[in-house]
Structures are given as C-alpha cells and as structure tokens.
Amino acid sequence: MRGEGAVSGQLALMDALVFLAVAILVSSAMMGHVGDPAGDALSFSDAMPHPTVDILTVLMRASLGVQMTVDLGRELALPADTSFAECLLLEARAMLGGADEAAFGAFEARLLDVLDSLLGPSLRGHIHVSVSEDVEPPLVCIEHSPVESLQVSAASQRLSDDGVRTTAILLVEPALGLEPLRV
Amino acid sequence: MRTDTRGVAGFFEDLPVLLLVLAGVSSVALTGAWCTDQQADAARQEGLSAAAEALVRAAVLVASDGGPSTLTVGSLFALEPEDLEVNAAGCVGWAVVIEVLHPVGDRHEISFDGLDDLPPDLGYACELVNAVYEGDMTAVVEVTGVAW
Numbered sequence: 001m002r003g004e005g006a007v008s009g010q011l012a013l014m015d016a017l018v019f020l021a022v023a024i025l026v027s028s029a030m031m032g033h034v035g036d037p038a039g040d041a042l043s044f045s046d047a048m049p050h051p052t053v054d055i056l057t058v059l060m061r062a063s064l065g066v067q068m069t070v071d072l073g074r075e076l077a078l079p080a081d082t083s084f085a086e087c088l089l090l091e092a093r094a095m096l097g098g099a100d101e102a103a104f105g106a107f108e109a110r111l112l113d114v115l116d117s118l119l120g121p122s123l124r125g126h127i128h129v130s131v132s133e134d135v136e137p138p139l140v141c142i143e144h145s146p147v148e149s150l151q152v153s154a155a156s157q158r159l160s161d162d163g164v165r166t167t168a169i170l171l172v173e174p175a176l177g178l179e180p181l182r183v
Numbered sequence: 184m185r186t187d188t189r190g191v192a193g194f195f196e197d198l199p200v201l202l203l204v205l206a207g208v209s210s211v212a213l214t215g216a217w218c219t220d221q222q223a224d225a226a227r228q229e230g231l232s233a234a235a236e237a238l239v240r241a242a243v244l245v246a247s248d249g250g251p252s253t254l255t256v257g258s259l260f261a262l263e264p265e266d267l268e269v270n271a272a273g274c275v276g277w278a279v280v281i282e283v284l285h286p287v288g289d290r291h292e293i294s295f296d297g298l299d300d301l302p303p304d305l306g307y308a309c310e311l312v313n314a315v316y317e318g319d320m321t322a323v324v325e326v327t328g329v330a331w
Binding site for chain 1: 197199200203204206207208210211213214215217218221222284285286287309310311312313318319320321322323
C-alpha cells in the first residue's frame with residue numbers, strides 16, 4: 001500500500017545515510033593510521049646531518065694538520081700529527097697552572113675552522129672544556145660567540161682521568177639568522 | 184511472504200539510496216587504495232635508505248680490511264664499483280662519495296648509474312670516520328651513500 005511504501009523508502013534513506021557516515025569514519029581512521037610522514041616534526045638533534053657525539057669523536061681524534069707553537073713562557077712545539085684531544089688537554093692543564101688563554105689563540109682558531117668545516121654553514125659549534133664536576137663555568141671556551149639558541153645539541157668526551165678529570169663538551173646550535181630545523 | 188509484487192521497488196528505483204551507498208563504498212575503496220600506495224612508497228623508501236647505509240658501511244669495512252686502525256684515505260680512494268655493488272642488490276643505481284673534510288680537499292666518487300635521469304626516490308646515508316692521511320696525520324672523512 002502507498003503508506004507502507006512511503007515508510008519503507010524513508011527508512012532505506014536513513015540506512016543509506018548511516019552507511020555513508022560509517023564509511024567516512026572508517027576512511028578517516030584508515031588515513032589516520034597510515035599518516036603523513038612528511039608532517040612528523042623532528043627534534044633539532046634528529047635533523048642534524050651527523051650525531052653530535054660522532055662529530056666530537058672524530059674531531060678529538062683528528063690531527064692538527066699543521067705544526068704550531070704555543071708560548072707558555074717557553075715555546076712549545078705541537079707537531080702536525082698531534083690530536084685535538086691532546087692539545088685541548090694541554091691547554092686545560094696550562095690554564096689550571098695559570099697560563100694565559102691567549103697563548104693558545106692559533107690552536108683555538110684552527111679548531112674552530114675544522115669544526116666549522118664539519119658542521120657546515122647552517123650550524124655553529126662551541127667547544128667547552130671542564131675539569132672535575134664543575135661543568136659551569138667551563139675552564140676553556142672555544143667559540144665564535146656565546147650560545148644564543150634554545151635549541152642546542154650536546155655531547156661530551158672524557159679527555160683524561162689521571163689526577164684531574166677533564167671533559168670536552170661540544171655544543172651545536174643553528175647558525176644565527178636561520179630558522180630552527182623542522183620537517 | 185509477500186505475494187503482492189506491485190509494492191516492491193526495483194534496484195534503480197530508489198536512486199538517492201543507491202547514490203549514498205555507492206558514495207560510501209567508493210570512499211572506503213579509494214581510501215584503501217591510497218593507504219596501500221602510501222605504505223608501498225614508505226617501504227620502498229626504507230629499502231633505499233637501508234641500501235644506502237649498507238653501501239656506506241661496506242665502503243668503510245672494505246677500505247679498513249685489517250681493522251679500524253688501518254683505514255687510510257688512500258684505501259678509501261682506491262675503492263672500485265665492484266667492491267661495493269653486492270651491497271646495492273635490488274637498486275637500479277647507486278653512488279658513494281668520499282670527501283676529506285679535514286684537511287679540506289680531496290674528493291672521490293664511485294658510482295653505478297642505472298638511469299639517465301635522477302629518479303624522484305632516493306635513499307641517503309652519511310658517516311664521519313677518521314682515516315690516516317699522508318703519513319701519520321689523522322684526517323676526518325665523510326662517506327656518503329646514495330641509492331635509487
């Protein structure tokens with residue numbers, strides 16, 4: 001009868017609407033599960049070309065590359081194959097003994113040049129050397145300028161344990177004027 | 184059981200219902216196809232990245248045949264495509280670039296080109312290592328691998 005047919009047609013339309021709503025929900029759930037990898041935000045450390053600890057490790061083992069002399073009252077020659085770790089340890093011990101940091105100016109400039117070539121133009125590095133448990137203030141600071149960014153990646157390496165525990169710390173931040181790395 | 188068939192509607196007589204049902208089915212089917220394609224892309228990209236990492240590791244291992252202390256810049260520069268191609272199985276093409284970062288200078292490329300144009304999907308891996316350079320100097324070398 002007409003009345004019964006009209007009621008059946010309305011119920012079928014409602015069922016179809018419910019089916020469409022459920023289908024859209026299922027589609028959304030599937031898309032959400034797969035996700036969009038390009039939208040995942042990475043931390044600053046994840047976005048660096050190399051882990052900070054790897055950069056510090058290879059830098060400390062690397063050689064000066066050129067012969068240098070340090071004036072500590074008497075001239076001390078540093079052969080070209082002296083490692084950066086040995087030079088930093090020498091500087092830390094000299095500073096503990098009251099030497100002037102300016103005596104190591106050429107070595108610090110060389111270290112900064114090498115660090116810049118490892119990090120590239122988008123990153124800036126800082127080398128701090130601390131003794132015993134006193135991380136702040138560091139005994140030696142080798143950097144172009146103080147740390148400015150809130151996004152800093154750090155790594156440390158023990159240079160010496162005999163007598164005075166000396167630790168080298170590498171801090172890496174985005175270079176001035178560049179936005180923090182984000183994907 | 185209904186015996187009066189005059190009230191029974193045919194399949195295409197209730198078009199709005201039909202359209203809504205088809206829209207729902209299409210939504211699920213197309214989303215499923217898209218998700219499958221996305222996951223295939225992600226798996227392919229992971230495979231390329233793994234191949235690039237294997238190339239970099241193989242380059243360092245083959246060059247330091249006697250152990251890490253015997254790794255020299257010369258042995259890295261002496262690598263040939265035949266030394267590394269087994270690690271790029273399944274890749275159409277690959278390349279390994281060895282660059283001395285400290286002291287700045289030398290660069291060596293090893294590659295196997297399988298395509299004329301660079302493809303859109305690339306796997307990339309990079310590693311810093313120390314290597315002996317010109318006598319007793321310890322250099323910093325960057326080994327980069329690319330696979331497609």
